[in-house]
Amino acid sequence: MSKVLAINGSYRNEGLTDQAVEALAEVLEEAGAEVEIILLRDYPIRFCLNCRACTQRPGAAPGECLHNDGMQELIDKIERADFFILASPTNFGSVTAIFKRFMERLAGYAYWPWELNGPQYRKAQAAKKKALLVSSFAAPAILARWFFGTDKQLKMTAKVLGAEVVGSLYTGMIAKQQHPKLTEGARAKIRLLAGRLV
Ligand SMILES: Cc1cc2nc3c(=O)[nH]c(=O)nc-3n(C[C@H](O)[C@H](O)[C@H](O)COP(=O)(O)O)c2cc1C
Numbered sequence: 001m002s003k004v005l006a007i008n009g010s011y012r013n014e015g016l017t018d019q020a021v022e023a024l025a026e027v028l029e030e031a032g033a034e035v036e037i038i039l040l041r042d043y044p045i046r047f048c049l050n051c052r053a054c055t056q057r058p059g060a061a062p063g064e065c066l067h068n069d070g071m072q073e074l075i076d077k078i079e080r081a082d083f084f085i086l087a088s089p090t091n092f093g094s095v096t097a098i099f100k101r102f103m104e105r106l107a108g109y110a111y112w113p114w115e116l117n118g119p120q121y122r123k124a125q126a127a128k129k130k131a132l133l134v135s136s137f138a139a140p141a142i143l144a145r146w147f148f149g150t151d152k153q154l155k156m157t158a159k160v161l162g163a164e165v166v167g168s169l170y171t172g173m174i175a176k177q178q179h180p181k182l183t184e185g186a187r188a189k190i191r192l193l194a195g196r197l198v
Helices: 016-030 071-080 097-109 141-147 150-160 184-197
Strands: 002-008 034-039 085-091 127-136 163-171
Touching: 002 016, 002 071, 016 034, 016 085, 016 127, 016 163, 016 184, 034 071, 034 163, 071 097, 071 127, 085 150, 097 150, 127 150, 127 184, 150 163, 163 184
Parallel strands: 002 034, 002 085, 085 127, 127 163
Antiparallel strands: none
């Protein structure tokens, strides 16, 4: 059975991002996949220390962090997953702070000893996993996906995890109601996207 790990960086219960991830999970489960949703807002992750202890040892396995928190458990889940859903709203032009904090804690997915100028991604040579990206905006999606950093940051996260992006859901114009609802159009796109994972 395919294992799908959804990592959701929204702050709000039942906001647009939660609804989109849940709708994707439902379709994927109907298609026989096992889906686990991680709500980063409930997950005990500390900030990266920028010490690069996790980047020094060579090899394909992610390096170990000095922090002893929920991130190791999350990395174990990432390693076991076949597919990912990476989701975040856009705040001040980028993924949310909790999604960014999660991204920075993926430093151990790079081999970057002190003598190298830049990181080498440990999963670059591995068999590619697949990822779907979900982002939401107050702005119209057609502009927001280009002008804001969210899509680039979600793509960067997929790359670090060794996953190929096979589709994206951009939901725009969602901030004019306190409790926006996923449109039928978005639900149709979700069914299409789910078919690209399983
Ligand atoms: C502090 C803050 C900053 C925001 N910045 C942007 C932004 O730069 N661009 C944008 O399109 N929407 C922006 N928004 C709107 C949010 O992206 C939108 O409300 C969000 O996608 C809702 O996601 P959710 O329903 O999962 O909570 C911002 C909202 C807040 C509260």
